[in-house]
Amino acid sequence: MLINLVGGEASPARAAGASMRRRCAAALFRLPRSAGGRAAIAVVLVVLTAGQAWAQFDFTGSWAPLATEDVQNDSVPVDYLGLALTDEARVRALSYDESQKSMIERQCAGWGAAYMVLGPFGLRVTSQTDPVTNRVVSITIGAWEDWNEMVIWMDGRPRPSEHALHTQAGFTSGRWEGGALAARTTHVKAGFIRKTGVPLTDQATIDWRFFRHGDVLTVLMVATDPVYLVEPEIVSKGFRLSRTPLDYRAECVTGYEGREPGDSVPHFPPDQNPFADEFVNLYHLPREAVLGFPETLYPEYRKKIRNTYVPPPACTESCGVAGNFVLRR
Amino acid sequence: MSAPSAAAAAMVLLALTGATAVSAGPQGAAPARSGRDAAPIDLTGYWVSYVTENWRYRMVTPAKGEYRRIPASPAALPLINSWDPAADERVGSQCKSFGAGAIMSVPGRFHITWQDADTLRIDTDAGTQTRLFHFPAGATRAAAAAPSWQGVSTATWERANGPDGGGSLRVVTSNLRAGYLRKNGVPYSERATVTEHFDIAPLADGGRLLLVTTIVEDPVYLTGPYIVSPHFKSEPDGSKWDPTPCSSTW
Numbered sequence: 001m002l003i004n005l006v007g008g009e010a011s012p013a014r015a016a017g018a019s020m021r022r023r024c025a026a027a028l029f030r031l032p033r034s035a036g037g038r039a040a041i042a043v044v045l046v047v048l049t050a051g052q053a054w055a056q057f058d059f060t061g062s063w064a065p066l067a068t069e070d071v072q073n074d075s076v077p078v079d080y081l082g083l084a085l086t087d088e089a090r091v092r093a094l095s096y097d098e099s100q101k102s103m104i105e106r107q108c109a110g111w112g113a114a115y116m117v118l119g120p121f122g123l124r125v126t127s128q129t130d131p132v133t134n135r136v137v138s139i140t141i142g143a144w145e146d147w148n149e150m151v152i153w154m155d156g157r158p159r160p161s162e163h164a165l166h167t168q169a170g171f172t173s174g175r176w177e178g179g180a181l182a183a184r185t186t187h188v189k190a191g192f193i194r195k196t197g198v199p200l201t202d203q204a205t206i207d208w209r210f211f212r213h214g215d216v217l218t219v220l221m222v223a224t225d226p227v228y229l230v231e232p233e234i235v236s237k238g239f240r241l242s243r244t245p246l247d248y249r250a251e252c253v254t255g256y257e258g259r260e261p262g263d264s265v266p267h268f269p270p271d272q273n274p275f276a277d278e279f280v281n282l283y284h285l286p287r288e289a290v291l292g293f294p295e296t297l298y299p300e301y302r303k304k305i306r307n308t309y310v311p312p313p314a315c316t317e318s319c320g321v322a323g324n325f326v327l328r329r
Numbered sequence: 330m331s332a333p334s335a336a337a338a339a340m341v342l343l344a345l346t347g348a349t350a351v352s353a354g355p356q357g358a359a360p361a362r363s364g365r366d367a368a369p370i371d372l373t374g375y376w377v378s379y380v381t382e383n384w385r386y387r388m389v390t391p392a393k394g395e396y397r398r399i400p401a402s403p404a405a406l407p408l409i410n411s412w413d414p415a416a417d418e419r420v421g422s423q424c425k426s427f428g429a430g431a432i433m434s435v436p437g438r439f440h441i442t443w444q445d446a447d448t449l450r451i452d453t454d455a456g457t458q459t460r461l462f463h464f465p466a467g468a469t470r471a472a473a474a475a476p477s478w479q480g481v482s483t484a485t486w487e488r489a490n491g492p493d494g495g496g497s498l499r500v501v502t503s504n505l506r507a508g509y510l511r512k513n514g515v516p517y518s519e520r521a522t523v524t525e526h527f528d529i530a531p532l533a534d535g536g537r538l539l540l541v542t543t544i545v546e547d548p549v550y551l552t553g554p555y556i557v558s559p560h561f562k563s564e565p566d567g568s569k570w571d572p573t574p575c576s577s578t579w
Binding site (some may be wrong): 057082083177179182222228233235236287297298299300302313316320 | 359386388390392393395396455496499513527530559570579
């Protein structure tokens with residue numbers, strides 16, 4: 001049987017391969033029960049089964065994050081650079097106040113699946129094997145303090161009903177394809193695509209590709225959301241194989257942070273967010289880019305602002321590699 | 330051998346061949362195939378930058394002196410702080426930020442074609458640059474070239490170790506003219522090496538995504554590898570192709 005775990009159509013090449021395997025199997029059933037015939041059956045069965053769970057690289061181990069790309073975008077409260085938001089998403093994001101995370105009932109809510117590449121941590125990857133068949137059942141990316149572990153089911157189990165429980169981690173299944181591990185996450189809880197309050201609905205789908213080149217792992221995330229994203233949010237983040245085991249597990253402990261139980265949820269009227277222009281003014285950035293308008297993601301936009309953009313003054317503080325965060329004044 | 334046994338043997342061979350050929354690689358059989366014939370993935374076509382990362386460093390020119398997220402060495406700092414785009418223009422070096430160390434991060438459109446059976450070609454509309462990726466036979470011919478913005482690139486296919494085919498393109502570029510990793514003068518030297526991995530992923534809308542993991546190593550101006558992974562959406566044709574010359578200020 002041709003396994004198609006991520007819900008898309010099987011490729012023609014995969015279908016042709018499956019067809020060939022079916023023909024091989026049919027021919028074998030017509031063989032006499034001789035020793036040679038049984039040996040042939042054994043060989044072909046090994047080949048057939050190997051094709052369905054062929055790990056194309058060793059993913060297990062610890063992968064340290066590379067800090068050479070700006071993918072977090074969470075240093076200032078209003079930074080939606082690189083996003084293609086709907087108007088509704090923009091309004092919701094502008095109404096978000098980071099003080100919400102000071103509410104005791106939200107302190108340990110954590111972040112959704114997308115935070116795997118948006119957060120600052122590395123990956124601790126293990127695999128789980130069926131003790132009888134010795135085949136990989138799942139691959140797990142270990143949890144952080146504010147992110148739930150991701151279990152990538154590799155055993156072909158069906159995706160849950162659309163009415164099944166949605167969680168921060170969602171449901172993820174995967175397969176090896178073209179030299180990469182391909183996976184799809186659904187059943188996520190409504191949450192955020194960025195820590196600055198940019199929302200994501202529970203209808204979102206996240207497709208993942210894990211590419212390994214030597215000691216470098218590139219994780220590609222393609223997040224789609226019919227409500228809040230006009231175009232997919234695509235992030236590719238690099239990691240490097242770590243000889244030292246990484247472990248970011250930590251218990252989340254709630255504490256008093258100035259909000260009493262029963263207090264109202266901190267928020268801003270969207271048109272009165274006091275931070276709306278902070279990033280704009282800090283780096284002379286176009287407002288529509290900071291607010292995540294889709295046109296700003298394409299080269300045409302660069303030409304459009306060529307004659308209006310004025311570079312900021314020369315950098316004098318926290319200018320270098322150690323200053324990975326935006327300097328707020 | 331009886332007819333059924335012969336059929337079984339044939340089937341076994343067919344199954345074995347089909348399942349293992351991709352892991353044997355292009356060098357396994359007697360006659361070496363050309364880079365084009367051996368391609369496990371199709372990179373050709375028009376591609377457009379989709380700038381969802383490093384926006385502030387790619388879509389606009391950052392402030393002079395800022396080099397966040399680049400592991401610049403102490404030797405690079407005087408150059409970073411004395412960046413003078415007008416001086417670059419005066420000496421004809423306005424393409425310093427369009428060299429192989431940075432060109433794939435410059436927002437623009439990219440046209441990938443086969444120049445010949447062993448040379449994959451990338452044309453860029455931003456800066457009107459041309460990159461030539463030589464598969465082994467062609468690489469020897471190009472090795473003696475003078476340093477240039479795009480240097481000399483050798484390419485190899487890395488085939489997937491599985492029954493579904495696929496794989497990726499690995500390109501190593503050296504023999505470069507000194508250039509900039511960013512528009513605001515963060516330098517790389519003539520001793521820099523650029524290693525790139527080109528991967529393809531399908532998109533839900535039927536389109537394709539090109540991902541280029543780029544590793545710049547420079548013993549002079551970097552303390553460690555500078556690794557980025559710009560990505561590109563496929564486009565149906567060249568109708569949005571808009572060539573613009575190099576500029577040191579934009």
